[in-house]
Amino acid sequence: MEREVGIIGAVSFIAGTMMGSGIFISPQYVLAAIGSPGASLIIWVCCGLIAMLGGLCYAEMGTVIPVSGGEFVYILRTAGKVVAFMFVYSFVIVMRPASATGIALSFSKYIVAQFYHSCTPPQLVVKCVAAGAIMVLAIINCLSVRLATGIQVVAMFVKLLTLAVIILVGVVMLFQGRTENFDNLFEGTNVGFSSIGIAFYQGLWSYDGWNTLNYLTEELKHPEVNLPRAIVIAISLVTGLYLLVNVSYLTVMTPKELVSSSAVAVTWGNKVLGSWGWIMSVAAALSAFGSLNGTFFSGGRVCFVAAREGHMPDILAMAHVRRLTPSPALIFTTIISLVVLIPGDFQSIVNFFSFTAWFFYGITLSGLLYLKIKKPELPRPYKVPIVLPILALIAAIFLVLAPIIDSPQIEYLYVTLFILSGALIYVPVIHFKLCPGLLSKLTVFLQLILEVAPADKTL
Template sequence: MSIVNSNFLRRSRCLETMESEEQRFNLKREVGIVGAVSFIAGTMMGSGIFISPQYVLITIGSPGASLIIWLCCGLIAMLGGLCYAELGTAIPESGGEFIYILRTAGRVMAFTFVFSFVNVMRPASATGIALSFAEYIVAPFYNGCTPPVLVVKCVAAGSILVLATVNCLSVRTATAIQVVSMIVKVLTMLVIIVGGVVMLIQGHNESFDDSFKGTNVGVRSIGIAFYQGLWSYDGWNTLNYVTEELKHPEVNLPRAVVIAISLVTGLYLLVNVSYLTVMTPKELMSSSAVAVTWGNKVLGSWGWIMSVAAALSAFGSLNGTFFSGGRVCFVAAREGHMPDILAMAHVHRLTPSPALIFTTIVSLIVLIPGDFQSIVNYFSFTAWFFYAITLSGLIYLKVKKPELPRPYKVPIVLPILVLIAAIFLVLAPIIDTPQIEYLYVSLFILSGAIIYVPFIHYKLCPGLLTKLTVFLQLFLEVAPAEKNL
C-alpha cells in the first residue's frame, strides 16, 4: 500500500510541475468552410426528415399546413443561425449558449444551462438520433412488423459507443465522417425528390386536393408541430460550439450558416412534397419509417436502399451531435462549472476526450427509458427556453455594449423576432392542455441554480475531486487546454 501511495504522490508532483510550467495544449483550428457547412447541414440532416414528417402531419392535421410548418421552421433556423453568427464573432469562444449566457447573464444562469444541457438537452438529442439510426438499421430484418425495443436500443447504444470512440481519437476522422455522411444525405434526398417529381408528372397529386382540410389551429397543436419540425432543423447552431476550431470564424461562421440552412430548408420542403406525392396522408401518418415506406412504393424490391441511406444520415447527424456536445462540456469545465478533468484534452490527439466520455455515459443512461416522441418534446421545450435567454443576451449586448467589436452584425429586429418565436415555443405546449411532465422538466432546470451554490460557488469536497482528477488525468493521458482565440 505504501508503494502505491508513493507512486501516486510522485505522479501528483509531476502533474503539479507540468501545470506550474503552463504546458497546456490548444485545440487545433482544423475546420474549414467545407467542414463547417458539413457540420451544420450534416447535423441538421439526420434522423428528423426521415422520422418527423408523420408526427408533424398528425399534429397539424393537413398536408398544406404541414408544408407551411416546415417552411417556417427553416425560417426560424435561418434567423436564429444569423443571430448566433453575430454572437460567435463578437464572443469568439467555443461553447455555444453556455459561453454567451456566461458573458451576458452571469455564472448562475450559465451553470443552469450547462446542467440542463449535459443532463437533458444533449443526451436527449443524441439518444433520439441513435434510436432513429437503430430503427432504420433493423427495419429490413423485421419487414412488416415492429422490431423489438431491446434490439433497437442495443443497436442505438452501439452507435453511440462507436462515434464516441471516433471523436475521442481524431478530429479529422470525425470531420471526414461528417463530410461523407452529408454527401450520402444529399444524394438520398435527391433520389426522393426525383422520385416525387416523376410521380407528380404521372398525375399523383391527390394529397394536395383541398390540402388544408382538417387543419388543427390550436396553440398546443401548432407548438408541438413546430417541436417536431424544428427537431429536424436541430444543429443550426452547431458551429457556435466549436468556434475555437473553426478557421477564420469571422468569415466562415455566417457564410456556413447561410449556405447550410438554405440548402437544408429547400431539400426538406421538396422531400415532404415527394412523401405526400407518393403516399396518402393516411399512409404517411401510419408509417413508422417514412423513407422505407417511400422506398417500398417507388423502388420496389430495392426499397431497402432507403433504409440504409436513412441510417447513414442519422449516423452522420449523431457524429455531429457528439462533436459539438463534448465541446460544451469541455468549455463549461474550463470556466469552473464542471469538474476540472472535463476541461482537459488528450496530449497527443488534442481532442477533449474526458468531456466526450462523460457525454457518452449520460447519453447511454438516458437511452434506457427513452422513447422518440417524448424525447423530442422535452428536448425542444428545454432547448428553446435557453435559446430565448441567449437571444436576450444578444439584444442586451446590442443595446448596452454597442462598442463591442463585431465582425458580423444583424439588425436588432432579427433577435427580437426569434425571441418572440422562442417564447411562443416554450409556452405553446402548456397553454391549451398543461401536462405534469413539463412541470417536472421546469423544476429540473431550476434545480441547477440550487446545485450551483454548494458545489460550484463553495466548492464542496475539493480534496476528493482533486485526487480523482489526478488519477483520471494520468489514466486518460490528458492535460489542461488553453483557449484558442
C-alpha cells in the same frame, strides 16, 4: 485544440447535423399534429425561417464572443454564472443526451428493420444497437478531429444523394399527374396552440443543429467570415431540401399512409422501389449516423468549455496530449447518453428536448439584445439588424409557451423544475466547491489513465 475546420467542414457540420434522422421520421408527426398537408408544408417552411433567424443571430454572438461553447459562453457573459450553470446542467443531463439518444434510436430502427420485416423489433435489440452506435462514434471523436470531420463530410454527401433521389422521384411523379393528394390541402387543419406548438417541436427537431458551429468556434478557420457564411449556406440548403422532400412524400403517399407510417422514408422506398426499398433504410441509417457524429462533436465541446470556466469538474476541461481531442468531455457525454437511452422514448424525447432547448435559446437571444443595446462598442465583424433577434426571441417564447397554454401537461412542470433546480445545485457544488480534495485526487488519477492535460484557450 487547433483550427482545422474550414468552410466545407463548417457547412458539413451544420447541414450534416441537421439532416439526420428527423426528415426521415418527423414528417408524419408534424402532419399528425397540424392535421393537413398544406399546413404541414407551411410548418416546414416556418421552421426553416426560425432556424435561419436563430442562426444569423448566433453568428453575431459567435463573432462578438469568439469562444467555443455556444449558449453556455453567451449566457455566462450576459446573464451570469448561475443561469449559465442552469444551462450547462440541463444541457449535459437533458438536452444533448436526449438529442443523441433520439438520433441513435432512429439509426437503430432503420438498421434493425432489415431483420424484422413482418413484426415490430424488440425494444431491447433496438436499444442495444443504438448503444453500440453511440459508443463507436464516441471512440472516433476521441481519436481524431480530422476523422470525425471526414465522417461528417462523407455522411453529408450520402444524405444529399438520398434526398436528391426522393426529390427527383417526387418531381417526376408530379409531372405525371400524381396530384390527387394535394386536393383540399388545408382540410382538417388543427389551429390550437398546442397542436401548432407540437408540430413546430417535431419540425424543428429536424432542423436541430443550426447552432452546431457555435460550439466549436475556436476550431473554425476565420470564424468572422466562415461562421455566418456557413450558417446561411447550410440552413438555406436544408430548408429547400426539406420542403421538396415533404412534397415528394405527399406525392407518393396519401396523408393517411404518411401519418400511420413508423418510418416515412422506408414506407416511401417500399412503394417506389419495391424489393429495392431496403436501400432507403440503409441511406436513412447512414444519415442518422452522420447526424449523431455531429451531435457528439459539438456536445463534447460544451462540457469542455463549461469545465474550463469552472462549472464542471476540471477533468472535463482537458484534452488528449497527442490527439488534441476533448476526450474526457466526450466520454462523460457518452455515459450520460447511455443512461438516458435506457428509458428513452422517441416522441417524448423530441418534445422535452425542444421545450428545454428553446427556453435557453430565448435566454441567449435576450443576451444578444442586451449586448446590442448596452455594449454597442464591442467589435462586431458580423452584425444583424436588431429586428432579427427580436423576431427570433418572440418565436422562442411562443415555442416554450404554446404547448403549455392550450394543453398543459405535468411533464412540462417537471422539466421546468429540473431546469430551475440547477440554481440550487450551483451554490454548494460550484460556488462553495464541496469536497475539493477528493475531486483533485480523482482528477489526477483520470489524467494518468486518459493521458490528458489542461488545454490552453486559443482564440
